[in-house]
Amino acid sequence: MSLDRNFTDEPAFVPYLVAGDPTYEESLEYVEALARGGADIVELGLPFSEPIAEGSTIQQAIVRALDGGMTPNRYFEFVEDLTVEVPLVCMTYYNLVYQYGPSDGPASFVERAAQAGIEGLVIPDLPAEEADQLREACDEHGLDLVFIVAPTTTDERLERIREQVSGYVYVQARLGTTGAREDLSDHTAETLERIGEWTVPKAVGFGIKTGEHAQRIVDAGADGIIVGSALVNLVAEGDDEDISTAETATRIENTASELKAGALAGREQPPEQQ
Amino acid sequence: MSLDRNFTDEPAFVPYLVAGDPTYEESLEYVEALARGGADIVELGLPFSEPIAEGSTIQQAIVRALDGGMTPNRYFEFVEDLTVEVPLVCMTYYNLVYQYGPSDGPASFVERAAQAGIEGLVIPDLPAEEADQLREACDEHGLDLVFIVAPTTTDERLERIREQVSGYVYVQARLGTTGAREDLSDHTAETLERIGEWTVPKAVGFGIKTGEHAQRIVDAGADGIIVGSALVNLVAEGDDEDISTAETATRIENTASELKAGALAGREQPPEQQ
Amino acid sequence: MSSIGEFGDYGGQYVPEALMPAIEELTDAYERYVLHNEDGFMDEFRERLKDFGGRPTPLQYADQLSERYDKDVYLKREDLLHGGAHKLNNALGQVLLAKYMGKERIIAETGAGQHGTATAMAAAHLDMPCEIYMGETDIARQRPNVFRMRLNGAEVNPVTTGRGTLKEAISETMRDWAATVERTHYVIGSIVGPAPFPSMVRDFHAVISEEARKQILDTTGDLPDSVMACAGGGSNTMGMFAEFIDDPEVDLVAVEAGGSSLQVDEEEGVAPNSATLSTGEEGVLHGARTKLLQDSDGQIMESHSVSAGLDYAGVGPELAHLVDEDRVIPANVDDDAALEAFHRLSQDEGIIPALETAHAFGYLHAAAVGDHEDNLGDVVVINVSGRGDKDLETVVEETTARDIDAGPEMDLFRQVGRSGGDSM
Amino acid sequence: MSSIGEFGDYGGQYVPEALMPAIEELTDAYERYVLHNEDGFMDEFRERLKDFGGRPTPLQYADQLSERYDKDVYLKREDLLHGGAHKLNNALGQVLLAKYMGKERIIAETGAGQHGTATAMAAAHLDMPCEIYMGETDIARQRPNVFRMRLNGAEVNPVTTGRGTLKEAISETMRDWAATVERTHYVIGSIVGPAPFPSMVRDFHAVISEEARKQILDTTGDLPDSVMACAGGGSNTMGMFAEFIDDPEVDLVAVEAGGSSLQVDEEEGVAPNSATLSTGEEGVLHGARTKLLQDSDGQIMESHSVSAGLDYAGVGPELAHLVDEDRVIPANVDDDAALEAFHRLSQDEGIIPALETAHAFGYLHAAAVGDHEDNLGDVVVINVSGRGDKDLETVVEETTARDIDAGPEMDLFRQVGRSGGDSM
C-alpha cells in the first residue's frame, strides 16, 4: 500500500510540522489539528541539528523541538502516540537515519519507523545517487521513499530520480530553502510539465502560504500541495505570544482547511487572475 | 683670552643651567645665584627641541624653557641681561648654530654669541670631524670650542679632538646621557690619565651631584667639575612645588657652594674612603 | 552508489537536489579545467599564485627549534602567502574556476576569517562580487579579519544560529547557494563538503607539498622522517601531505584541537574539542560522509577550540580515510599547549603563527620532549599554515586568563592599546 | 670635513662623542661585511632573507588599476615579506651584522611599529635580546604591532616626551645607545641617522630594486617609465630606486605625506604634514645633515600624517640630495587622498596596503587622472612597501570620521568587534 493512494480522488493537501515543536504535548495537538483540517498526508519533521535545506522558520522550529528534548526514539514514540488516521511521512536528514542503531546503515531506522507506523521518508540531503541502501531498506519494510525534484534538476537526473522515487514526488516550486513567500515562482508549471508522464503523484511545495496559492498550484497541474512554513509560523506565534494550545490548534486547523479548500478549488476552476 | 684662565689657581666649578628655565626672569636669578655660589664658568644651555644627549632632567628643563618662549635671539638678550662676571659658555645643538641667520652655516651664530659676551661653545652633537666650519668661526671671533671626551673615545679620536679643542676639555665621566647619579664611574681616572699630558684643562661632568663627588673627581686629577642635573633639579623642584624664586635661588647658591667646596677639598686632601 | 569523490567509506554528495546540478557542473569543470588544464586554467592559476600570492613559499630551517629539540625542524612558510595563510591557494583556485565557469557571484563561509579574507582578496583581484557568511562568535573573536573582508569589498553576513561558529556558517552558506545556485559559486574553505570539493580543494593546496618535497630534497638530499600540519577541515593538512602520501617512509601527522578536554558532554551536545579524527564517528555532514563529532543519535555536537579555524565538528573525508588506513597519524593538542607553542614559536623563531598552526608546534614539543611514543624522527617538516595577526587579541586575552607561562607581560599595552582603540 | 657618508651637502655624523667610536666600529663592519662580504656575511644575509623573509617578492601586474588608469601598473610586493613590510630587509641585515660584530643587545625605535616588529622578529630569529622605543601616540594607534613586538619577546619602552611619535622615539633610542653603546647595536629603521646608516640601510633594501629591475625587464623587455614609492625616512624609497638611479630614462617619484595641509603653523611649531622633501630646509637632526621640517630658528617641528610610518620631520640625506640633483621627483598626497587610495587598492586588487604605501597609490591616481603635469608614462612600477593589517582600526576610524567615499560601511562590525574586544 503506497502513499499514492491518497492522491487518487482529489488534490492532496500535505502539511508539514516539526515533531515536538514547541513541546511534545502541544505538537501532538497540532498534528491532530492538521488531520481535522483535512490533511491527506502529514510530513512530520524529525529535527536534525544542521538542517541545511531549511529556511529560518523551520530552522527555528527545529531548535525549539531539539530544546524540548526531541530525539529519534522520542519521535517514534510521538508517532505511536498520535491517534490520527492520516498517513505519516518522516522528513529528516540522512545522518539521523544513518546513525540509528543497532545495525550500521539506514536499516534499523527504517525498521523502527515502519513499526511506529511511518509510511514514507523524505531526506532532503540524500540525492538519488546516494540512496541505494535506504531504498533497499524502505522496500524491505514497505515504506515509500519520496524524492525532491528541483527547478534546476536536469533531464538526466530526472531519470535517476524517477527510478528511485515512490509514494509521491516532491516538486520544489522554486530555488532556495523552505519558507512561506508572497511570490510564487514560474518554475512550477514548467517542472510539472517535464515530469508530466510520471505515474507517481506530484506534490508541489516550497513557499505555499495561502489557499489562493494552493489553488493556483493545483490549477497548474499539481496532484497535491505541500505546506510547511505557513503552518510552522502558527506554532511559532503560539509559542511567542503565549496563545493557548487550543487556540493555536484551532488556527492550524483553520489554515489547513483554507489550504485544502484552495487545492480543491484549483482542480474545479481556474482562479480569477492568472 | 681663553677660558683656561679660570682653571689656573684652583679646581674650577662649572655649573650648567638651561637659559629661560622655567622663565626668563627666574632663570636670570638662578644664573646669578650660581655666580654667587662660586661658579668659575657657567655653561648656559640654549634649548633645542631634540636634545639627544640629555637625560630626562635636562630634557624637561629644555621643554620648560621652550614653553617659556626661549629662542636663540632671546638667549642672546638673556646673556646680555646677565650682570655676572663669570665667563659664559653656550651649550646647544648644532642645528640651532647652523640655522642662525643671516649667513649660511655657523658664522652668524658665533658672531652674535661673541657680541653678547659668550666666551665658548659646547655642541654635544658635533664631533671633531664635523667641526671645521665652526672651529673657524670661533677662531675668528675669539671663542673657545669645547669638546667632550667620552670613556669610549679611542686614542685615534683623542688626537683629533686634541687638535680642535680649546678652553677646556669636557671629560664625560661615564656612558649615558646627562643626569645626577649616586654611583660614579671608574672611567674618570682612566680617561684623565689618557689625556694627562694635554695642556688644556680637564673638566669632568656627567653625574656629579654632591660635594663629595666633586671632591673625589678632583682628587682623581680633574681640573674642574661640571654639574648640570643636580642644579637643574633644584629649578624643577622650585617650579613644581611653588617655592619662591628667592628661595630656589638660595638653594642653588648653597648647592653651588657645596660643590665648589668639594672641588677645593679634592685638591687639598684625598677623601676618606677611596 | 556513485564513486565520484569516494575515499574508502567516506566522501559522497549529500546535498539537496537543487544543488546537485551545480555539483555536477562543478565536477565537470573540475575535471576539465583543473585535471586537464583546459584553456590553460592551471597555468593561469599557477601564474596568479606566484605573482599575486607570492609562491613559492620558503622552506625554512628553524635554528632555535632545531637546537631545542635536537632535530632538524623545517618550516613550510605558508604564513607568507598573501593574506597570511595557505587559504589563498584554494580561494584563488575556486574564484578563478568560477570565472571560467561563467559564474557571477561568489559566496563562502568562514570560521577564523582566514578563508573569508582569502576569498574576499581573490574575488577583489578577479573582480567578482563576494559575500561571506561568518558566525557571530567568530566575528567577535576575529575582528581584524572581518575588517579585512569588508575592506576588500566583500559583504559579511553574520550568522546567529547555534553557537555562531563555522558549522553554522557552512549551513547558512549552503542555504544561500540553494537559492542562488545558477549564478553563484560557493567557495568551500576546506577539503570538506560534497564531491568534488574535497578533491578539488586538495588539488589547489597540493602546491604546498609539491614545493616542500622538492625543497627538502634539494636541501637535505633526503625525505623527512615526519611531516606535520594542524587539521581543522584539513586543507592545509592535505595540501602538506598530498605529495608525500606515496612515500611510505614519511610519517604524516595531523594535529587537531584537543580544546579543553577530549571528554564529551552528551547532555549538552558539546564536545570541548575539535578532535574529530581521534574521537569522531562516521556520519554525514555538509554534503559528505566523514568522521564527525556527534552524539549517539547522530546530532552534530558543538565543537570547541581556542582557535576559531579548527573549531569544526567535521573533517575532510579523505583525511578520515587516510587515518583509517593508518597512513595519517591523528594527534591532538589542547588549548593551553597550543598557546604555549604559540609563544614559543614567536619568541624563538620570530614567527607569530596562527593559533591553528600553533597546534602543530604544540605536538612537535610534546613529541620531542617525550610525551608521546612517536618522537617524529630526526627531520621534521611542519606546515606554518598561517600567521597570527588575526589572533593577537585572543592570545593576549587567553594567555592572561589562563596564566600561560610562556606569554610575555601584556598589561601595560592592553591598557594603552585599549584607550587608543576607544578613541574610535 | 669627513667624506664618509656624504651625499652632496647632506649626510655626515652628528652624534655625541660617546657614540663616535661605535659609529666608527660600525663603519668598519659595514665596509668589511656588507661591502666586501667578509666571512660570507652577505651570503648568509641573502639566504636568510630568502628562507626566513620570503624573498624574492613578486612583481605583480595590477589588472584592475592598469585598466582603470590605462597604464601598465606593476606592483612590487614587499607587503609579502615576513612581518608585512619591506622593513625586514634592513632589520635582518642589521641584527645579523650586530651578531657578526659581537654585540649582545639590540635596540631600535619605531613609528608605525613596522620597523619595531621587523627588528623584534629578526632579533628573535637570531636569538638577540631586543628593546624597542615607541612613542605613546604611536603605541595607541598601532596596537597590533605593539602586541607583535611583545610576542616576539621584545621589550617595548613607551616614549612620553613631545607628541610621542617617531622623532621622540629616535631621540630616546639615541640616549639609550649613548649609555650602552659598547654591547648594544642600534638598528636604525630608515635611511636616516649618522653615516654609515643611510648607506647601509639603503644597501640592505637595494634588493628590492635589484629584483624589480630584473623582473620588469624579464616581463616587458624594457625599463619602466616611472618608479614610485612612498617616503617617510625613505628606506623603501631608496630600496626601490637604488638600481634605477643610473637609468636616466626612468622617473623616480618619492611620495611623502601631505597630511592635512602643506601650510605650517610656526607659532605652534607644527607642520600638519611630513612633506620634508617638498617643503623642508637643510638642517641637522638625528645625526645627519638633511632636509628637515623646522622653524626659522632651527627648532624641529612636530610633523603630522594619518600614517604613523611617514610621520617624521626628517628624511634620508641621500634622498634629499637626489631631489636637489633633480634625479628624484618629490611629491605628496594628503591624508584623505591616501585613505581613498587605500580603499581603492583594497577593493580593486585585493591587496590591503599599509597607510604609508597608500600614499604612493594616491599619487598614481592623481597623476593618472590628470591632477599633475607628469602623468608617469605608460609603465609604472610601484613599491607596495607594506600591508595594512596594522592600520585596520585607524582606517575604520578615519574613514568614518572623514566620510571618505571609497570606504565600505563598517558600523555593524565596529560594534560587534568592539563588544568582542571588550570581553578582553
Ligand SMILES: Cc1ncc(COP(=O)(O)O)c(C=O)c1O
Ligand atoms: C592558518 C590556518 N590554519 C589552519 C586552518 C584550518 O583549516 P584546514 O584544516 O582546512 O587547513 C585555518 C582555518 O581557518 C587557518 O586559518
Ligand SMILES: Cc1ncc(COP(=O)(O)O)c(C=O)c1O
Ligand atoms: C609599510 C611602510 N612603508 C613605508 C614606511 C616609511 O618608511 P621608509 O620611508 O623608511 O620606507 C613605513 C614605516 O614604518 C612602513 O611601515
